[in-house]
Amino acid sequence: MEFLNTSIGRKIVMAVTGLSMVLFAVVHLIGNSTIFVGPSGINAYAEHLHSMPLPIIMLFRAIMLALFVVHIVYAIQLTIENRGGRPTDYAVKATRKATFASENMIWTGLLLLAFVVYHLLHFTFRATPGLTLVNDAAGHFNVFAMVASSFSSIAGAGIYAVAMVVLFLHLYHGIQSLFQTFGLANGNTLPTITKAGALVALVLFVGFLAIPMSILFGIIKG
Amino acid sequence: MSDHKTMTINLVVWRQKNANDTGKFENYTVKGITEHHSFLEMLDVLNEDLIKAGKQPVAFDHDCREGICGMCSQVINGMPHGGQERTTVCQLHMRKFHDGDTIYIEPWRARAFPIVKDLVVDREALDKIIQAGGYTSCHTGGVPDGNAILIPKPAADEAMDAAECIGCGACVAGCPNGAAMLFTGAKVSQFAVLPQGKAEAKTRVTNMVQAMKDCGFGNCTNHYECMAACPKGINVKFIARMNREYLKAQF
Structure with missing residues (x-):
């Protein structure tokens, strides 16, 4: 398909997959915030998710995996092409609009990939050592105990804190970028879209960071 | 002195x-x-x-x-x-x-x-993008009446803002990816907003975007360095408009 071979076509694919993952992150944060209710909140939320029909769960996972793979494959391909777009760098580097975030999308992206792999091994496949894997009084799996056992150490919480800084950088550039790519921005709206995108990135950063930090500093207890 | x-x-x-x-x-x-x-x-x-x-x-x-x-x-x-x-x-x-x-x-x-040689570069690639669609086709003949086609003032102004591009290539030089999106965006937009440009809008954007790729330009990653480099102050809103035109051309 010609659309997928051109510059703009592939950027639109990047934007669609990126937007889907941002929306997932928003829903993920809203769901995770049930932990602030206490063990009963997050455990009930996890039970609710796991009680959905298996085909729906597997379909959702397959879609997320596909979005992830497409986003990463295109990102690598576009980055290699773009590095070739200017084969020789200038002796004096004097960029004015580019940001640390915009220039390092591929690196923040690959770090996020590493984090997601770790995160899935950690809480989905529960394959990392040192997890408390027990059932609660109602006989359901005690998600809270597992999360609390992971985030009660500085190292356990620290990995997530670093990952959220990387996520913030990625979304700081990514969110405004997708509006521009969809052609939804104009000269008047782009500055506001850029600020709003940074705000969404900040809300996700603070929100996700609050969970490991609250457990590490004993603000939420079992 | x-x-x-x-x-x-x-x-x-x-x-x-x-x-x-x-x-x-x-x-x-x-x-x-x-x-x-x-x-x-x-x-x-x-x-x-x-x-x-x-x-x-x-x-x-x-x-x-x-x-x-x-x-x-x-x-x-x-x-x-x-x-x-x-x-x-x-x-x-x-x-x-x-x-x-x-x-x-x-x-x-x-x-x-x-x-x-030295500081001289070959910018023929920009001409190739123009040849791919940076024009309107019309029959020659008598000069049309001045106000036969009415164009709203905001549309005329928008087209003029895009047409300020002098094709120097500073946007490409400033782009870390060597992309020609601001140049092409301006050229696509100056026609896209005018009635005379609507007839060939789909083929124009499709062919000019393809020409960018064929000429070896990189892809846009929205750094907006092009806008900082442009001596005519062409806004990146014209890149957004080209993206929009390109999406519209798919349907």
Whole structure:
């Protein structure tokens, strides 16, 4: 398909997959915030998710995996092409609009990939050592105990804190970028879209960071 | 000239014999530069010195020297056209520099712009993008009535803003990816907003975007360095409009 071979076509694919993952992150944060209710909140939320029909769960996972793979494959391909777009760098580097975030999308992206792999091994496949894997009084799996056992150490919480800084950088550039790519921005709206995108990135950063930090500093207890 | 203050400028200039030469930086010192010299006149002084010394003068592109032709193409201290807002190299003046300054001068650097000699690059790739669709087809004949096609003032203004592009290629030179999205975006937009451009809107954007790829330009990653580099202040909103036109052309 010609659309997928051109510059703009592939950027639109990047934007669609990126937007889907941002929306997932928003829903993920809203769901995770049930932990602030206490063990009963997050455990009930996890039970609710796991009680959905298996085909729906597997379909959702397959879609997320596909979005992830497409986003990463295109990102690598576009980055290699773009590095070739200017084969020789200038002796004096004097960029004015580019940001640390915009220039390092591929690196923040690959770090996020590493984090997601770790995160899935950690809480989905529960394959990392040192997890408390027990059932609660109602006989359901005690998600809270597992999360609390992971985030009660500085190292356990620290990995997530670093990952959220990387996520913030990625979304700081990514969110405004997708509006521009969809052609939804104009000269008047782009500055506001850029600020709003940074705000969404900040809300996700603070929100996700609050969970490991609250457990590490004993603000939420079992 | 009434003022006696002159400057001595140290130049680090990219010298390259031809497209196949690897090229290297050469150091020069130019004396007797006043604040009234334009940047190109300063290079004229350097070239006079080089010719007198029996050396090859520095080759650089220039034509109108009044900021409208789009020929001058130099990256000065890392910034296309020297970084002064809405200013081409020819309209950049030495009063912006100080006595004893060291100035790096490099050619546009992009895969799609091979170096011809020294600071001169081949910008034919931009012509190829125009040939792919940067026009409207019309039958020749009698001159149409002036107001036969009514164009709302905001649309006319928007088209003029896009048409300010002089095709110098600074956007490509400033882009870390060597992309031509601002140039192409401006050319697509100037027709897209006018009734005369609507008839061929789909084929125009499709063909011009394909031409960008064929010419070896990179992809846009929304750094917006192009907008900072543009001597005519073309806004990245025209890239957004091209993206929109491209999406519309799919259906």
